[in-house]
Amino acid sequence: MHSPSASPESQRPFLTWQRILDWAQEHYRVRSFSKDERIPARPGLLYLVQRGAVRLVGTAQVSATSQLSSRRINRTPEEAFLGFVGAGQPFEIVAQSPFTLQAYAHVEPTLVVWMYWHDLDNWPHFRREVLDAFRYQHQRKLLWLSALxxxxxxxxxxxxxxxxxxxxxxxxxxxxxxxxxxxxxxxxxxxxxxxxxxxxxxxxxxxxxxxxxxxxxxxxxxxxxxxxxxxxxxxxxx
Amino acid sequence: MHSPSASPESQRPFLTWQRILDWAQEHYRVRSFSKDERIPARPGLLYLVQRGAVRLVGTAQVSATSQLSSRRINRTPEEAFLGFVGAGQPFEIVAQSPFTLQAYAHVEPTLVVWMYWHDLDNWPHFRREVLDAFRYQHQRKLLWLSALxxxxxxxxxxxxxxxxxxxxxxxxxxxxxxxxxxxxxxxxxxxxxxxxxxxxxxxxxxxxxxxxxxxxxxxxxxxxxxxxxxxxxxxxxx
Missing domain, CATH: 1.10.10.10 (Winged helix-like DNA-binding domain superfamily/Winged helix DNA-binding domain)
Structure with missing residues (x-):
């Protein structure tokens, strides 16, 4: 996991990673997905990739052309690849308008741990790491937008x-x-x-x-x- | 400031906003920028838009075509508009490769407060709000990538x-x-x-x-x- 303000020691594992994994196992909060299987991610929950990789995808809900009734029938919604979430990285899916975000297992097997944000109340340091990881992901997405x-x-x-x-x-x-x-x-x-x-x-x-x-x-x-x-x-x- | 997991009470001001502003004034940590003036933002620092709006811009450092020497002379780097940071919102500029990120005042006057991350040690609740704001911005950028x-x-x-x-x-x-x-x-x-x-x-x-x-x-x-x-x-x- 990355911290944008820290030194570039990338892929650093969570400090309390093993404790989290034990907790997840104990509370049935880990699930395995096969390749291209959709991960049913809900707003308000936090997900951690334990193993494998997750692919984020966005689908348009509106388009300038679909609103012309003559073309509506032939259109299937376009799915956009939005990036990977690698092992040790967190993800969440909250925002949904006017696009729908979804997560898929990109490789097999992909293990995903899930938790409520308040589960992190007991691990303030870990929560800090998760939030720093989102800061890092946000910066990467700004670079990605620069490319596009x-x-x-x-x-x-x-x-x-x-x-x-x-x-x-x-x-x-x-x-x-x-x-x-x-x-x-x-x-x-x-x-x-x-x-x-x-x-x-x-x-x-x-x-x-x-x-x-x-x-x-x-x-x-x-x-x-x-x-x-x-x-x-x-x-x-x- | 938004919190992605919280209710949709958007544009909610920081709870401790006034205290931060007083502190910034006292410590000469606030500066006014005129329209389109570049905000010299450095990695490791956190910036808050007190008033006005900031425009984020990315510039490509490499391109497939600029590496052909014959065309190199005629190319000026393309600047990409990456979004606004409105009043009450934080921003930071960390990642820089292979694109350069920069911040400009979009309206006049734009007031920007700056601080070190460790300045937030005294305001843990405020730090949490800043990190939640970055979570929210990250989710918005995923939607933006879906559009593009x-x-x-x-x-x-x-x-x-x-x-x-x-x-x-x-x-x-x-x-x-x-x-x-x-x-x-x-x-x-x-x-x-x-x-x-x-x-x-x-x-x-x-x-x-x-x-x-x-x-x-x-x-x-x-x-x-x-x-x-x-x-x-x-x-x-x-």
Whole structure:
């Protein structure tokens, strides 16, 4: 868990993490989800990812075009990928208008602990860490909005991928020489449709632009299809 | 200040707000800014908007195209509008990679109080309110990302405007009959270029699409040029 004001010792576990997990186990407050299963998150509750990763998604409730009755029938609501919540990180879903937020398990298994905010009354230090984690997530989302404000889709795409890899990337070494760091790669798969839904584009365009980024050496092709960026393009905190 | 888990009594002032302001005055921790003046915000410090409004802006440090040397000369970095921080709300600027975040006074005068996080040690309840305000801002940014994930620029535009008016809008009454609520309008001006910078589009496109939204009755034309949406399209918490 991160603290925005503290030193960049990222992925630091909660100090009282083990105690929380024991408590959750004891009170049946932990549940396992399979890949792409929806996590029924309710406002007023706090969720912690114990293991795996959660994918946040937003769905539009209104659109300028759906209000024209002739087109209404053909429209399915667009789902936007809003980011990951990794192990050790908290999430909550409160705001719902004019978009609906939802959480899905992104990998299998994903273990999620849930609690009421007042459950944290006994752990003031832990509550502080949770709130600091939300501060950190908020700052990351401001960067993400900066990426999406760019006019060219390829710039939005590169900014988006850079932010994701900066936060979640793991060292990827050369296949010939494991001593050589090729770059950092995302540990989760992400489809081109999901990437498109995050940057206001389509699957087809994302596929085409990712090809361009590879040609320019801004993206590294990997056999496992995981997204990998060159080491020198990533500002690693740790 | 909002609390995401609390009841929707929005714009609730800090409970200890007056004490903080007195303290800030006494310790020379308050400064006035004129319109569009940059607020020199540093990581590790906490800022509170006492009066006026702050505009957050992000600037890209990298782009897919600027790395082609032939084009590098002609590029000025794109600034993206990331939202307002209204009176009574806190802000901070921590994360900086691969985008730079900056704060500007959006109206004149804007008064900003600053403090170190440890200054809040004496006001634990107030610190809790500040952290809850960041939770709330984080949730709003997730909705904002949902808006920007939509493929059609007009949908991104309408989603973006709806979110802003939902949060900051003030009742706008009919000119003929002040008893009739026409809609809710944004109390700040926002240029079409600024709107374009938020939704990944251009000034020209925004102007054209705002005309379309007006034709469809999704946007109300006002003499003062402030952005106004019909009352029935806004989900007001209060």
């Amino acid at each position: 404000g760019q006019r060219r889709t390829i710039d939005r795409l590169l900014g988006f991928l850079t932010l994701l890899v900066e936060e979640y990337g793991q060292p990827a070494t050369s296949e010939e020489d494991p001593e050589i760091l090729r770059g950092y790669s995302l540990p989760f798969t992400l489809t081109h449709a999901q990437i498109g839904s995050a940057i206001g584009s389509t699957r087809v365009t994302v596929t085409r632009l990712m090809g361009k980024l590879r040609q320019r050496g801004l993206l590294i092709a990997q056999e496992d299809n995981l997204i990998c960026l060159p080491a020198d393009s990533i500002n690693r905190a740790s | 994930g939509q493929r059609r620029t007009i949908d991104r535009l309408l989603g973006f405007l709806t979110l802003l008016v939902e949060e900051y809008g003030q009742p706008a009454t009919s000119e003929e009959d002040p008893e009739i609520l026409r809609g809710y309008s944004l109390p700040f001006t926002l240029t079409h270029a600024q709107i374009g910078s938020a939704i990944g589009s251009t000034r020209v496109t925004v102007t054209r699409l705002m005309g379309k939204l007006r034709q469809r009755g999704l946007l109300i034309a006002q003499e003062d040029n402030l952005i106004c949406l019909p009352a029935d399209s806004i989900n007001r918490a209060s």
